[in-house]
Amino acid sequence: MITVGIDMGSKTIKVVVLRDGEVIGRGIELAGFESREAAEKAFDAALQDAGISKADIDGMVATGAGRKNAPHTDRDITEVGGDAKGVVTLYPHARTVIDVGAEEGRAIRCNEEGKVLDFALNEKCAAGAGAFTEAMSRALEVSVEELGQMSLRSKNPTPMNAQCAVFAESEVCLCSTTRSRRKIFREPYTTPLPAGLFLWLARSGSSLTWCSSAESPTTRVSSILWRELWSAR
Amino acid sequence: MATKQKYETQPLKCWGRAKEIRENFYRDYAQAHEKGGLRWAGGAWTFGAIPCGLGDDVWSITSEPYAASIAANKEFSMRCLEATERAGYARDLCSYMRNYWGSVILNEYLWGGPFPKPDFIWQDHICCSHAKWYQVVCDLEPGIPQFCIDVAVGPYNEITENKVDYIVGQMHDGIAWLEKVTGRAYDDEKLIQAVHNECRSTALWAEVCTLNKAIPAPLEEKTMYSLYVLGTLMKHSKIVADFYEELRDEVRERVANQIAAVPNEQCRLMSDTQPPWGFLSLFRYLEKFGAVSIGSLYTFGLIGVWEVKPDGTWGPRTTPQEQGVDIKTRDQALRILTDWNLSKPEWQHFYSPHLKTDMMVRIAKEWSLDGVMLHYNRGCEGLTVGIAENRLGLIEAGFPVMTFEGNMGDEREFDLHKTMTRVDAFMETLGVKK
Numbered sequence: 183m184i185t186v187g188i189d190m191g192s193k194t195i196k197v198v199v200l201r202d203g204e205v206i207g208r209g210i211e212l213a214g215f216e217s218r219e220a221a222e223k224a225f226d227a228a229l230q231d232a233g234i235s236k237a238d239i240d241g242m243v244a245t246g247a248g249r250k251n252a253p254h255t256d257r258d259i260t261e262v263g264g265d266a267k268g269v270v271t272l273y274p275h276a277r278t279v280i281d282v283g284a285e286e287g288r289a290i291r292c293n294e295e296g297k298v299l300d301f302a303l304n305e306k307c308a309a310g311a312g313a314f315t316e317a318m319s320r321a322l323e324v325s326v327e328e329l330g331q332m333s334l335r336s337k338n339p340t341p342m343n344a345q346c347a348v349f350a351e352s353e354v355c356l357c358s359t360t361r362s363r364r365k366i367f368r369e370p371y372t373t374p375l376p377a378g379l380f381l382w383l384a385r386s387g388s389s390l391t392w393c394s395s396a397e398s399p400t401t402r403v404s405s406i407l408w409r410e411l412w413s414a415r
Numbered sequence: 416m417a418t419k420q421k422y423e424t425q426p427l428k429c430w431g432r433a434k435e436i437r438e439n440f441y442r443d444y445a446q447a448h449e450k451g452g453l454r455w456a457g458g459a460w461t462f463g464a465i466p467c468g469l470g471d472d473v474w475s476i477t478s479e480p481y482a483a484s485i486a487a488n489k490e491f492s493m494r495c496l497e498a499t500e501r502a503g504y505a506r507d508l509c510s511y512m513r514n515y516w517g518s519v520i521l522n523e524y525l526w527g528g529p530f531p532k533p534d535f536i537w538q539d540h541i542c543c544s545h546a547k548w549y550q551v552v553c554d555l556e557p558g559i560p561q562f563c564i565d566v567a568v569g570p571y572n573e574i575t576e577n578k579v580d581y582i583v584g585q586m587h588d589g590i591a592w593l594e595k596v597t598g599r600a601y602d603d604e605k606l607i608q609a610v611h612n613e614c615r616s617t618a619l620w621a622e623v624c625t626l627n628k629a630i631p632a633p634l635e636e637k638t639m640y641s642l643y644v645l646g647t648l649m650k651h652s653k654i655v656a657d658f659y660e661e662l663r664d665e666v667r668e669r670v671a672n673q674i675a676a677v678p679n680e681q682c683r684l685m686s687d688t689q690p691p692w693g694f695l696s697l698f699r700y701l702e703k704f705g706a707v708s709i710g711s712l713y714t715f716g717l718i719g720v721w722e723v724k725p726d727g728t729w730g731p732r733t734t735p736q737e738q739g740v741d742i743k744t745r746d747q748a749l750r751i752l753t754d755w756n757l758s759k760p761e762w763q764h765f766y767s768p769h770l771k772t773d774m775m776v777r778i779a780k781e782w783s784l785d786g787v788m789l790h791y792n793r794g795c796e797g798l799t800v801g802i803a804e805n806r807l808g809l810i811e812a813g814f815p816v817m818t819f820e821g822n823m824g825d826e827r828e829f830d831l832h833k834t835m836t837r838v839d840a841f842m843e844t845l846g847v848k849k
Contacts, residue, residue: 262843262844263843263844298843299844300810300844301844302818303837
């Protein structure tokens with residue numbers, strides 16, 4: 183049985199083709215202004231990757247912020263519901279999911295069947311979301327992929343004081359004029375600022391998790407992680 | 416596509432009358448001077464029965480319902496809010512207050528013409544915002560005499576004679592003040608009648624809400640807002656008391672004949688705090704899922720007065736008239752008015768979120784709810800205080816809860832699309848499909 187899932191995210195459109203539950207094809211496109219066109223491209227890319235045609239598909243489900251705009255789908259599911267079902271399918275012991283999206287962070291508590299028991303979403307704040315990380319990578323003039331790797335090498339993270347994403351960006355710009363910036367480029371093994379950023383991101387996600395009465399084990403899904411996995415294959 | 420119709424539905428027969436009462440209220444206030452009468456302004460929680468002793472030609476405007484009406488008019492609300500901010504008032508203040516002040520600053524009445532200046536202000540301190548509200552109005556429109564009763568005496572389960580004396584004493588002073596500022600002699604018989612009307616109307620509203628325990632629910636919350644608001648305008652009036660009796664009888668008939676508010680009812684919810692008034696379409700969106708909001712502690716308990724019945728359930732409080740109490744004196748009327756108002760559910764949770772949680776869990780159980788939607792309302796610190804604790808208490812009691820941030824009176828702080836997305840996720844959680 184061949185099924186297709188489309189995640190119509192606010193930033194990227196991701197398509198996955200499965201045969202009897204195994205991934206056989208993927209496609210990804212930036213959503214842009216014309217998300218439906220982008221979805222068609224991602225869909226075509228995924229079919230090509232899988233080596234199948236549209237007629238071979240038995241069912242198709244959409245999720246994501248733009249799911250109502252997804253082409254070819256039979257039905258849609260919210261991101262919260264999709265996160266829970268998807269994660270429990272991949273990691274049967276997971277009971278809490280943290281999804282760091284481009285604009286929205288979600289913490290979800292679920293049962294062994296992937297049924298959502300409780301969830302919490304960030305409110306009007308980009309803190310803890312992917313868009314913030316991309317803004318920080320631009321501020322530091324490094325790619326998002328590099329930012330993650332650099333942060334893991336740090337032994338001495340720079341603490342971030344701001345709670346708000348906008349003020350955090352100001353703080354980064356200020357820090358970058360001090361020794362930290364010169365350290366980034368002269369001493370690649372000491373990268374306190376990126377480490378501080380990701381610690382800040384993690385704390386934002388953790389506070390959401392607390393709101394949803396999280397249970398172990400916890401699985402974290404993020405667009406950044408997805409892109410790293412994509413580029414690593 | 417909505418789920419299949421399960422129940423018969425029909426509009427309320429008394430709906431037109433409700434609209435008429437509300438329109439007359441705002442018209443009468445504006446035209447009070449033309450009729451040779453007086454007009455006063457104060458909060459919806461104020462002891463509105465008391466100025467009735469000044470005569471039958473005394474009309475009022477209550478601040479929060481007026482501000483909520485402004486909030487529902489997005490264009491006028493934005494002008495009011497921006498006028499208030501230009502005048503230097505902070506954006507994180509009570510949004511009702513900012514809408515009201517804006518109307519005064521712009522000198523525009525929502526129903527047309529200049530803002531009708533009151534002859535006096537009759538207020539009470541139910542929250543920090545109410546304490547300052549009309550002080551600022553007096554700054555904006557100097558020369559309006561104001562009397563404010565301090566009501567911070569604690570929750571009803573700790574009421575003592577001393578606390579009642581404290582409030583009643585202020586009421587006696589207030590009546591003397593009213594006579595002085597208006598030059599009118601006070602009529603205690605009119606006060607007594609107003610107190611009886613208030614007890615009757617607020618008990619009847621509670622009875623209407625109790626009838627929503629029925630499955631299917633005869634009323635849904637969006638409609639209930641337009642009905643309960645009459646009690647926030649003039650709960651002390653015979654007009655509202657008579658209307659609520661007519662409404663009660665019609666709702667009883669709907670229950671007896673299984674007439675539903677939402678014909679495909681398959682999920683029962685309650686909300687809490689004031690809704691985002693400019694976006695009541697959210698409730699219509701719920702109906703696509705067959706989800707009915709049967710009310711809330713806010714809808715039930717801001718006007719309704721309740722008691723625990725002999726069978727342990729919540730129901731309308733027995734009125735003094737039903738108990739055979741014959742009010743003979745001013746002091747007796749004021750004591751009954753004080754005790755009656757202090758027992759109101761919404762008054763309690765200013766003091767402890769746990770008191771509110773207990774009431775909310777009771778509603779969730781007795782009204783057979785499947786879930787709760789909590790509005791983390793940035794516009795009202797009084798009704799939102801402790802709401803995160805309420806959420807935990809409801810979850811602990813076994814009820815799924817969805818939260819959404821917003822503002823009852825400032826549309827800039829509410830995202831309808833995102834909230835609807837949350838509703839989608841919540842309905843999935845409850846296993847409810849469109």
